[in-house]
Amino acid sequence: MAARSGRKPKGGASSLIADEGALRSIDLVSKQWERLLADQFSGGPAPAPEADWERYCGLLVSFAYPDRMAKRRSDGRYLLRSGRGAAFHRSDPLAAESYLAIADVDDGGIESRIWLAAPFEESWFSKFYHNEVTENRTAEWDEQAGAVRARKTLTLDALVLKEVPDPDPDPGLIQQALIRVITEQGAQVLPWNPKARQLQSRILFLRELDAKWPDVSDEALAKQAEEWFLPYISDMKKKRDLQSLPMQTILETRLGWELCRELDREAPSHLPVPSGSKVQLQYDSQGNPFAAVRLQEVFGMLDTPRIGYGTVPVVLHLLSPASRPVQVTSDLANFWQHTYFEVKKDLKGRYPKHYWPDDPWTAQATRKVRPDGAR
Numbered sequence: 001m002a003a004r005s006g007r008k009p010k011g012g013a014s015s016l017i018a019d020e021g022a023l024r025s026i027d028l029v030s031k032q033w034e035r036l037l038a039d040q041f042s043g044g045p046a047p048a049p050e051a052d053w054e055r056y057c058g059l060l061v062s063f064a065y066p067d068r069m070a071k072r073r074s075d076g077r078y079l080l081r082s083g084r085g086a087a088f089h090r091s092d093p094l095a096a097e098s099y100l101a102i103a104d105v106d107d108g109g110i111e112s113r114i115w116l117a118a119p120f121e122e123s124w125f126s127k128f129y130h131n132e133v134t135e136n137r138t139a140e141w142d143e144q145a146g147a148v149r150a151r152k153t154l155t156l157d158a159l160v161l162k163e164v165p166d167p168d169p170d171p172g173l174i175q176q177a178l179i180r181v182i183t184e185q186g187a188q189v190l191p192w193n194p195k196a197r198q199l200q201s202r203i204l205f206l207r208e209l210d211a212k213w214p215d216v217s218d219e220a221l222a223k224q225a226e227e228w229f230l231p232y233i234s235d236m237k238k239k240r241d242l243q244s245l246p247m248q249t250i251l252e253t254r255l256g257w258e259l260c261r262e263l264d265r266e267a268p269s270h271l272p273v274p275s276g277s278k279v280q281l282q283y284d285s286q287g288n289p290f291a292a293v294r295l296q297e298v299f300g301m302l303d304t305p306r307i308g309y310g311t312v313p314v315v316l317h318l319l320s321p322a323s324r325p326v327q328v329t330s331d332l333a334n335f336w337q338h339t340y341f342e343v344k345k346d347l348k349g350r351y352p353k354h355y356w357p358d359d360p361w362t363a364q365a366t367r368k369v370r371p372d373g374a375r
Contacts, residue, residue, distance in 0.1 A: 070114075100118065125156060186218060281314065318335075
């Protein structure tokens with residue numbers, strides 16, 4: 001018989017190495033299952049000679065104790081189907097078997113001790129326990145590979161019988177794995193460009209003024225990644241695929257047509273100035289709007305432009321003809337009245353060919369050195 005026992009024999013019989021009571025129980029069950037096994041093989045090859053039935057000892061034990069099937073771990077210990085650990089109390093030839101069916105085990109202590117067991121063939125799981133084997137399909141992010149790895153796993157309760165790459169993964173599992181990447185790693189995995197970042201800043205600027213605007217901060221986008229990005233990642237499998245996400249379109253689509261129109265009106269991307277130029281309007285980390293523009297292009301602009309439902313002045317970074325800052329102001333009227341003439345004196349000395357009018361309120365703004373016809 002292929003079973004082993006590590007217990008000290010009773011009655012001083014040194015040749016007896018197995019527990020007699022357990023063996024009698026197994027022998028009784030084996031006779032019952034021997035007949036059933038013969039039926040399993042009917043119509044096929046002739047049953048093995050009686051001497052070869054020892055091979056099926058582990059199968060018979062599994063029928064008697066189905067919760068004691070066990071798989072060998074890498075360190076030589078075993079994991080039972082129930083999830084409990086087990087090990088031989090000393091060196092045993094059976095410790096090299098990949099699978100065991102355990103007839104007698106001591107469940108005391110942290111880990112069970114195997115006293116009596118037999119080898120169990122892997123093929124028997126699919127033949128005799130296929131109704132209890134569960135197929136699990138998973139998809140997890142592999143940071144080292146930069147891709148989602150889909151796996152198909154066959155399990156019998158706590159025992160992992162087989163784990164292989166899934167040749168036909170569920171698209172939904174792939175998507176959820178990518179969503180977890182965004183949730184866990186945050187905005188750094190999203191393909192932000194300057195236009196998308198500016199759009200994000202514009203929306204957040206208005207959100208400070210009116211709670212109807214969605215929270216599009218990096219933290220909120222990561223936390224609500226499934227809601228924001230799921231429709232856009234159906235064909236993606238790798239981290240670099242996320243770089244094709246159209247961030248600007250995603251934000252605009254979420255706003256809808258009406259809010260996009262309101263956004264352009266109350267938090268525009270560009271600011272028109274009297275010279276006819278449209279200078280880029282930017283928003284700092286606190287949401288304050290500012291624009292850099294050459295001084296000569298705002299002649300005739302009497303007061304500071306306001307956005308955000310007319311409540312927030314735009315900070316103007318006024319530049320020299322060489323695009324160097326000469327003044328920062330959020331009160332243009334005060335600049336014309338008090339500061340302009342000092343700035344004019346300095347700039348006229350450095351840029352004598354340029355246009356420096358005495359009356360900036362009514363002077364013609366220009367993108368050129370001088371307006372047409374001006375002296």
